Amino acid sequence: MSIEPEARVSTADAAAKKKRKLIKRASGVVSVFFVAVVAPVVVILVTRQGATTTSAPSCDDPASLHLVRSISAAADNYLTEPNNGEVHLPALAIDRDPSTAWVEDGQQKYGEGTTITFTFATEADLQMICVVNGYAKSAKTFTENARARVWSVHTRGPAVESTLKDKPESDFDAYQKLRITTGPTSTVAMTIEVVRPPTGTIRYSDTALSEVLFFAR
Template sequence: MKKLRVITQHFNKRNIIMALALVALVVVFMKYDLVTAMDIIGEPDYNSPVDEDVNRYEPDGDEYYDNDSLGVFLIEYDEAQIENFIVANVAEATDSSHLVTSKGNEYPVANCLDNDLSTMWQDGEDGYGEGSELKFSFDDDVRLRCIRIFGGSGKSEKKYFENGRVRDITVVIDDLACPVVLEDYNGYQLIWLDGDVYCDDVAITVNSVYTGSEYEDTCISEITFFAE
């Protein structure tokens, strides 16, 4: 009986040693396979564009705008949503073109900043002004929260539908670009920025429009920037 007990103890110790050795061997092979795989595929490039990613937009010549970290989207306008924000002061506003009539009347981007829906910016291009760009610079860096826009003529409902209305736009904030599709709505719309957006300038490019029933002039009556 004593001899049998000694043999059993020896057998158990040997099994434990073999098991530990097997585990160590598996770990070594796993590490080797991982290193080999990394040698083959290389380190991942987290800055490279991701194809077919609905959360990313690739504007020509601009950086990627990652909506995973900063959402930019259109929401229904409600005064209560902006009552706790302040209006960011625009120090300078420029446009790539604006209408100058034969009588010398001008429709510059400054008309978008006067809190008067009867005045407006109108493009100065042939056709509907696709590609027109409006630029706004602030006094200093602001924490931008939303952009309120009236994307057509606010003079009257009749004038709204007679002229072109903004549809697809690209909002560029400090070289980060994001597309927004406005509704064909005779009223204010709100572009909401979901994240910490600190900037000192914003550009808006008109990509496409809702066509007018009478005129090819595309209008924007008001643009207001709200910050914290």
């Protein structure tokens, strides 16, 4: 059905009035809306006038951060198992396989004070470090070996202590986020400050670190 010219004008006027009302309402606190602002690191959601929430990158969702891939690793020491000769080199902490691990040699109090150092091929704007703490080959190895409770993490500037919550046995291979100083760096040094002793039926006197992931922007 066609609309006469006069009717078209009336309809346009009604639409304009409705639009002005909506604009007027939106200028008050009554309105509820959200705007997603995608930044390199965080996503900001505006839920209502003057109220915002931030969603930071996590080990489960690194958002726009990228993985630093070209890395080498060295440590004060590492374990060679006396029974089978298996060697737990520092490089096993960055092989993308949580079932392998760097294990310190267990010569002194679960390796407290032992440092593992990672070197990037090129400087990276480091924003997050995620670790699989302990020996995550299985739930059994997780309970048989010690894991760090407190890491001292040196990226740039003074070192920062990062305390990790203990994981339930069922989450033995879960990633945890370390507290760090963010920014450009080409090396990361992680020192075992305090350990959680093993709790299994068999208990070894060494501390393990299964995997480390580095995220930059």
